[in-house]
Amino acid sequence: MFKKLIEESTGKSPWLFHINAGSCNGCDIELVSVLTPRYDAERLGFKLAGTPRHADIVVVTGPVTQQSLNRVLRTIEQVPEPRCIVTMGSCPQSGNVFRGSYAIAGPLSKYVHVDVDVAGCTPKPEAVIDGLVKATEILREKRRAMK
Amino acid sequence: MFSLAFLQTALLYLGYILIFPGFLFCFVIGLLLCGIDRKAVARMQKRVGPPILQPFYDFFKLCGKETIVPAAANRTTFMLAPLVGLAALVVIQLFIPVFNFRVFRNLPEVADIIVILYLLLIPAVSVMLGGAATGSPYAGVGLSREMVTVLAVELPLVLVLLSVAKTVGNALGNGLVFSLSGIVDFQAAHGSLIGRVSMIPAALAMLLIIPGETGNHPFDAAEAETEICEGLLAEYSGAPLGIYKLSHAVKMLTLTSLFVALFLGGIGTGVEHLVAAIGLTGGFAAALSLILQVLILVLLCIVLTLVTISFVHAVTARLKIEQLFKYYWTVVTGLALISLVLAWYGY
Numbered sequence: 194m195f196k197k198l199i200e201e202s203t204g205k206s207p208w209l210f211h212i213n214a215g216s217c218n219g220c221d222i223e224l225v226s227v228l229t230p231r232y233d234a235e236r237l238g239f240k241l242a243g244t245p246r247h248a249d250i251v252v253v254t255g256p257v258t259q260q261s262l263n264r265v266l267r268t269i270e271q272v273p274e275p276r277c278i279v280t281m282g283s284c285p286q287s288g289n290v291f292r293g294s295y296a297i298a299g300p301l302s303k304y305v306h307v308d309v310d311v312a313g314c315t316p317k318p319e320a321v322i323d324g325l326v327k328a329t330e331i332l333r334e335k336r337r338a339m340k
Numbered sequence: 341m342f343s344l345a346f347l348q349t350a351l352l353y354l355g356y357i358l359i360f361p362g363f364l365f366c367f368v369i370g371l372l373l374c375g376i377d378r379k380a381v382a383r384m385q386k387r388v389g390p391p392i393l394q395p396f397y398d399f400f401k402l403c404g405k406e407t408i409v410p411a412a413a414n415r416t417t418f419m420l421a422p423l424v425g426l427a428a429l430v431v432i433q434l435f436i437p438v439f440n441f442r443v444f445r446n447l448p449e450v451a452d453i454i455v456i457l458y459l460l461l462i463p464a465v466s467v468m469l470g471g472a473a474t475g476s477p478y479a480g481v482g483l484s485r486e487m488v489t490v491l492a493v494e495l496p497l498v499l500v501l502l503s504v505a506k507t508v509g510n511a512l513g514n515g516l517v518f519s520l521s522g523i524v525d526f527q528a529a530h531g532s533l534i535g536r537v538s539m540i541p542a543a544l545a546m547l548l549i550i551p552g553e554t555g556n557h558p559f560d561a562a563e564a565e566t567e568i569c570e571g572l573l574a575e576y577s578g579a580p581l582g583i584y585k586l587s588h589a590v591k592m593l594t595l596t597s598l599f600v601a602l603f604l605g606g607i608g609t610g611v612e613h614l615v616a617a618i619g620l621t622g623g624f625a626a627a628l629s630l631i632l633q634v635l636i637l638v639l640l641c642i643v644l645t646l647v648t649i650s651f652v653h654a655v656t657a658r659l660k661i662e663q664l665f666k667y668y669w670t671v672v673t674g675l676a677l678i679s680l681v682l683a684w685y686g687y
Contacts (some may be wrong), residue, residue: 198400199400199401199403199404200401200404201397202396202397202399202400202404203352203401203404204402205394205397205401205403206394206397206398206401215619225516230385230387230620232384232412233361233382233387233388233389235378235382235387235388235389235390236382236387236389236391237389237390238390238391238394238397238398242565243565243566243569243570243574244478244569244570244573244574244575246574246575246576246577246581247573247576247577247581249401249405271408273406273407273577274405275404275405275579275661330631336404
């Protein structure tokens with residue numbers, strides 16, 4: 194019973210940690226609009242955490258530059274299991290307009306397993322919320338698989 | 341070996357500690373207060389807000405997460421500090437009377453306000469200990485700020501308690517009354533203390549102390565999540581973090597019910613006569629009046645949380661640590677001092 198309770202709660206209380214991996218700031222502003230009164234993702238339990246140790250879902254924006262690659266990977270490692278990685282915008286998924294640049298180390302899926310990709314430049318808040326809800330379902334699956 | 345009476349008393353006290361004024365009660369009502377607070381703040385900001393049960397989901401989720409102990413941390417302190425803080429809060433809840441109901445009815449001198457004052461420090465110290473044990477620089481900044489907050493809040497709190505003790509002592513003609521059950525008994529006989537002129541500034545000061553003591557919004561410089569990554573809790577994850585979040589919620593219950601005991605103690609004490617007036621007697625009547633008193637206490641705690649924590653959260657921005665200190669040692673201490681002087685001259 195206790196295990197089921199934890200599993201249910203895991204799906205209902207996902208805390209986000211946001212990493213900017215060289216983003217143009219467009220996606221970052223759009224993520225904030227998801228959390229603020231207009232779209233209010235807190236009604237689904239989403240909350241922006243201050244440190245990776247508190248997070249369940251890591252949201253990565255930006256094309257993962259050479260400079261940021263190492264920091265992104267180290268930050269993701271600090272998130273306790275079960276965790277989900279969501280890329281936001283086209284940049285971390287494909288490189289977008291920066292594809293082929295010498296400064297870009299992405300796409301992110303070359304280095305870590307990415308659970309959900311939300312494409313768009315920038316994605317609409319509705320699409321972001323949809324992607325995050327899909328991530329919570331994956332989070333619940335991962336919790337079920339633990340122990 | 342063990343007599344039946346001893347076994348019965350032991351079981352009764354175990355029930356007190358684990359279920360009614362103790363752990364289970366604190367757990368449920370504390371998290372409920374926290375959920376109501378989050379919902380209310382959201383509604384004041386024109387948001388839909390999380391469900392009322394959100395803190396329960398958060399707590400159980402954190403219980404199921406991996407706990408990472410940082411390489412630089414002292415493992416024992418890191419794991420034990422949250423438990424000590426929570427235990428201290430549960431002990432305070434045992435000492436706070438629920439109107440006519442008291443755990444230590446036979447031992448009136450076992451815990452006066454001064455013991456509660458000391459116990460209230462332990463959760464803050466446990467957060468500081470646990471945070472310092474992680475070795476994180478964010479925790480270092482949070483540690484110094486938390487210490488300043490505790491110092492700032494403690495002085496007006498002592499003055500408020502002193503003026504309450506003096507008012508009751510004056511009225512009964514025996515100096516200072518520090519016994520919390522004595523204060524509630526006095527209010528049961530002579531009406532709530534909030535009705536006295538000298539107690540109004542003290543009650544206001546206490547209302548301002550509640551968000552400072554719990555570390556809620558305008559006074560949360562110690563765990564500013566956008567600035568120093570929740571300070572002392574920066575390195576915590578999993579179940580220990582859940583216990584810290586739980587103690588934060590229980591602290592809201594502890595302080596609001598302390599306010600009820602100090603200033604509104606006369607409200608629920610008439611319930612026993614009311615139940616007797618309907619014509620009920622015996623064990624059933626006692627149980628019914630206890631349930632009614634608990635309900636009144638919970639309702640008052642919810643109202644106090646909405647006024648002192650949610651409303652203040654929604655209309656203010658975070659204070660800097662030196663502004664916080666100055667505010668408490670001028671405005672709030674001033675209010676408490678006015679009350680103390682009035683009480684000394686018998687108003």
